[in-house]
Each structure stands twice: as structure tokens, then as C-alpha cells.
Amino acid sequence: MDTDTLSKTFSALADPTRRAILARLAQGAATVGELAEPFDMSLPAVSRHLRVLTDAGLIERQTEAQWRRCTLRAEGFRAAADWIDFYRRFWEARFDQLDAFLERTAPEPKKGRRDGRRR
Amino acid sequence: MDTDTLSKTFSALADPTRRAILARLAQGAATVGELAEPFDMSLPAVSRHLRVLTDAGLIERQTEAQWRRCTLRAEGFRAAADWIDFYRRFWEARFDQLDAFLERTAPEPKKGRRDGRRR
DNA sequence: CTCGTATTTAACGTACCAGTTAAATATGGA
DNA sequence: TCCATATTTAACTGGTACGTTAAATACGAG
Numbered sequence: 001m002d003t004d005t006l007s008k009t010f011s012a013l014a015d016p017t018r019r020a021i022l023a024r025l026a027q028g029a030a031t032v033g034e035l036a037e038p039f040d041m042s043l044p045a046v047s048r049h050l051r052v053l054t055d056a057g058l059i060e061r062q063t064e065a066q067w068r069r070c071t072l073r074a075e076g077f078r079a080a081a082d083w084i085d086f087y088r089r090f091w092e093a094r095f096d097q098l099d100a101f102l103e104r105t106a107p108e109p110k111k112g113r114r115d116g117r118r119r
Numbered sequence: 120m121d122t123d124t125l126s127k128t129f130s131a132l133a134d135p136t137r138r139a140i141l142a143r144l145a146q147g148a149a150t151v152g153e154l155a156e157p158f159d160m161s162l163p164a165v166s167r168h169l170r171v172l173t174d175a176g177l178i179e180r181q182t183e184a185q186w187r188r189c190t191l192r193a194e195g196f197r198a199a200a201d202w203i204d205f206y207r208r209f210w211e212a213r214f215d216q217l218d219a220f221l222e223r224t225a226p227e228p229k230k231g232r233r234d235g236r237r238r
Numbered sequence: 239c240t241c242g243t244a245t246t247t248a249a250c251g252t253a254c255c256a257g258t259t260a261a262a263t264a265t266g267g268a
Numbered sequence: 269t270c271c272a273t274a275t276t277t278a279a280c281t282g283g284t285a286c287g288t289t290a291a292a293t294a295c296g297a298g
Contacts, residue, residue, distance in 0.1 A: 044257085077209070
């Protein structure tokens with residue numbers, strides 16, 4: 001099961017409809033109906049996307065009469081952003097530096113020295 | 120279908136095994152067998168994870184004899200990092216500022232006129 | 239050529255995902 | 269109370285994801 005936070009977050013972000021919803025919410029809160037409007041998709045489908053986003057902690061929903069006002073929940077993005085940020089140095093490093101780094105740390109898969117593992 | 124780049128990337132990152140593989144590759148190149156070793160999972164399963172990562176552009180594989188040397192492919196992370204980075208301001212902004220922003224931009228659920236009031 | 243090692247492909251099962259329509263629930267208003 | 273509106277839940281379906289084992293493929297060594 002995919003219970004860990006990071007998996008849930010990335011999984012939620014993997015769907016284009018959900019990313020579009022988040023982009024829309026970045027411009028301000030909206031109700032389910034408003035969020036559904038631009039999509040060629042049934043309301044229950046959108047409702048489900050919103051549940052996924054809620055479970056992933058990426059949005060919040062507060063009840064106002066029969067409306068659910070959805071808002072972005074910034075905290076929910078943080079862990080994923082931090083995770084991916086770790087890899088930033090790999091593309092921000094100059095290419096030759098990266099090359100040198102890999103050269104330095106990569107083990108040869110040659111036979112004979114099965115005990116000289118990396119690290 | 121999930122053909123767009125961002126979806127493919129986030130989808131690839133949504134699996135903990137694949138994230139562990141990437142973390143391992145961050146320390147240097149490795150062969151399939153070496154990557155599979157720490158996991159309680161068959162080799163074909165790992166091979167498949169590597170295919171997903173390759174298709175997402177997150178790793179590269181070069182053939183060396185019967186080995187496949189896997190390396191991190193930094194470019195593959197960039198788009199996802201940039202996407203998520205757009206949301207950074209939402210959690211880096213002070214809370215009252217964010218509130219003010221949402222207050223300013225949130226539309227009312229259609230019910231006559233909207234004049235920027237909420238709650 | 240044949241054998242052992244490294245890896246992938248094939249075939250299969252189970253579970254989840256994303257969509258549908260129909261029915262249920264909740265609320266405010268006539 | 270009854271109705272319209274907003275949204276969710278239920279039940280179902282097709283497609284895809286992820287794991288398995290068994291067989292196929294690719295290569296170097298002897």
C-alpha cells in the first residue's frame with residue numbers, strides 16, 4: 001500500500017486534472033462546482049479528485065452551507081518540494097563537475113572484485 | 120492516457136521503491152543487480168521500475184557487456200521541480216499575507232454579484 | 239560451442255485508479 | 269413541508285500498475 005506521505009503527494013500530482021485544479025486554486029478559493037466547470041467530466045469525478053487532493057494534504061475544504069470551499073494547503077507541498085530539491089544539485093552543478101562526481105563514486109561492475117562495493 | 124511529461128515524472132516519483140533507487144543512484148552509478156540487492160523483490164520487478172524511471176527520463180542506462188549501468192539523469196527532474204516550485208511562494212509567504220491574497224482573489228460561489236467578500 | 243551471469247520479456251493475478259450513471263445526503267428558501 | 273441546488277456515495281467498468289515465476293536473450297569466459 002501507498003501509505004507514505006511522499007507517495008501520496010506525488011501520486012496526487014501525477015494527474016493532469018488534479019494539477020489543473022491546484023493551478024486554479026492558486027488563484028483563490030473555489031467551490032466544487034466552480035472547479036468542475038472547465039472540465040469535460042462529471043461532477044462525481046471531480047469530487048473524487050478533490051478527495052485525493054485532500055487526502056494528500058494539498059487542499060483543504062471547509063463547509064459553507066451546501067458548498068465546499070476549497071483552498072490550497074501550502075504545507076502539503078513542502079515535503080515533496082524538499083525531496084525533489086535534494087536532486088537540484090545534480091542539474092545545477094556544471095556538467096563536468098557532475099561527470100567528475102559520478103566518475104569518482106561509480107563502481108566498476110567488473111568481475112573479480114566482488115567485495116569492493118561502492119560508498 | 121498519461122502521456123504528458125509532468126504526469127510521467129510525478130507518477131514515477133510516486134513509488135517508494137523508485138525513490139529509493141534514485142536515492143541510491145544519487146551516490147553513483149550502479150548496475151541492475153546492485154540496485155535490486157537491497158529490495159525484497161524479484162529482479163524482473165526492479166527491472167520494470169528501472170524502465171519506468173527511464174521512460175520518465177529520470178535515469179539513463181548504458182550497456183556495458185551484459186550489465187546495464189544506470190545513472191541519474193538530472194534534466195528529468197527539472198520540469199517537476201519547476202512546477203512544484205511555483206507553489207513555493209504559498210508556503211514561504213507569511214500566513215497573513217497568504218490569507219490576504221486569497222481574500223483578494225477568491226470568487227464567491229455564484230449567487231448573484233460578487234464583491235470580494237467571503238465567509 | 240557451451241556454460242554461467244545479467245537482465246529482459248512473457249504470461250498471469252490482484253488491486254487500484256479514473257471515469258460513468260443513479261441514488262443519497264444536506265442545506266436554504268418558497 | 270417540499271423543492272432546487274450542491275455535493276458525495278454506491279455500484280459498476282475498463283485500463284493500468286505492480287508483483288510473481290518461467291522462459292528468452294545477450295555477453296564473456298573456458
